[in-house]
Amino acid sequence: MSENATSRGLDPQGYIEREGSLACVSHAFRPVVAAARDRLLEVFGARLDSAYLYGSVPRGNARVGRSDLDLLVALRQEPSEADREAARALGETVDKEFAQIDGVGTLLYSRARLLSELETYDLGWFVACLCTPLLGEDLAEYLPRYRPDSLLARETNGDLALLLPRWRQRIVDAESTDEARRPLVRFMSRHLVRTGFTLVMPRWNGWTSDLQEMAGAFGAYYPERAEQMRAAAVLGYEPNGDPAVLSSYIDDLGPWLTDEYARVHGVKAPRAQGLP
Incomplete structure (x- = not known):
């Protein structure tokens, strides 16, 4: 095609x-x-x-x-x-x-x-x-029509720095069982893959909601992180409850994405305190 x-x-x-x-x-x-x-x-x-x-x-x-x-x-x-x-x-x-x-x-x-x-x-x-x-x-x-540009990327996923402390607390508060951690792995995997995709979305020039396609698009521009993102895409569909996965998200992949996103697209416009 x-x-x-x-x-x-x-x-x-x-x-x-x-x-x-x-x-x-x-x-x-x-x-x-x-x-x-x-x-x-x-x-x-x-x-x-x-x-x-x-x-x-x-x-x-x-x-x-x-x-x-x-x-x-x-x-x-x-x-x-x-x-x-x-x-x-x-x-x-x-x-x-x-x-x-x-x-x-x-x-x-x-x-x-x-x-x-x-x-x-x-x-x-x-x-x-x-x-x-x-x-x-x-x-x-x-509402207007939308292009896959840097403004859209910034305003959709340019707030990961605010989310990571909340994620860390959710992990701490969760029961120490695979059953309790599995929804967290699924949610965070999906969010990080989508953030990685929108990081490269303006260069890829398109939109998809397929996690594997998102990870593939991301990996074409960041090959050093490609395998990590592909693994997250798999866990977005078939999550496990491995605490090491959650630790890698909040200690490694998440902080790296935060810094790279701010460098490439800037930071999302602030919302009123208390708004999700």
Whole structure:
């Protein structure tokens, strides 16, 4: 395949194409999506502005019994802690009901924040390019089109320095079992691979959500770290609970990525204290 725009997740004008659709949801996951949609309406009612799927389920490559269900919900007001607890409870209920999925994650934001100028190249881009509309108005109609440039790279993943201390604490707080550490390995592996990819995204000139393709793109520009990133991509799909992996992330790969990212793209614009 030639390396033209359309072969790397871009349209003919060089903008990132939106990935996923409800039509791509495989038969096995359709009951899960339908249940999640109905529960969201029950829980949030008129306060719900819109809701989205993202991740492997709307991309059509979810694995039965292995993949999680990822949701993003926009409320008409800022979400409260009670709202976040309700979202967690909803996710636990759906996860227990359907063996097809291995967990449910729900991101909860206000419509105003998703459409704010500060979030245009972070959460706004996420909604417009990586989320599949499930309920309500599609906020992508109010957002710009996006190119895989340095501004997007900086605003999506230029905050790893802030995340690493939180990750370290999560590792300390986790039970010393493989079962407890496995979700941490999966989450951190995926995040580091995506950060490595967006580090080189403007040079690679495209977008992908496939972890192995991300690691391959990264390795072409940083061969000395290629094997480490390829291993992280594998663990993003098939995590173990090895504490040595977590230590390598927060003591080696994470700090290196932080420094190189700041050198190449700069640091993400600061958010108000307390905002995730």
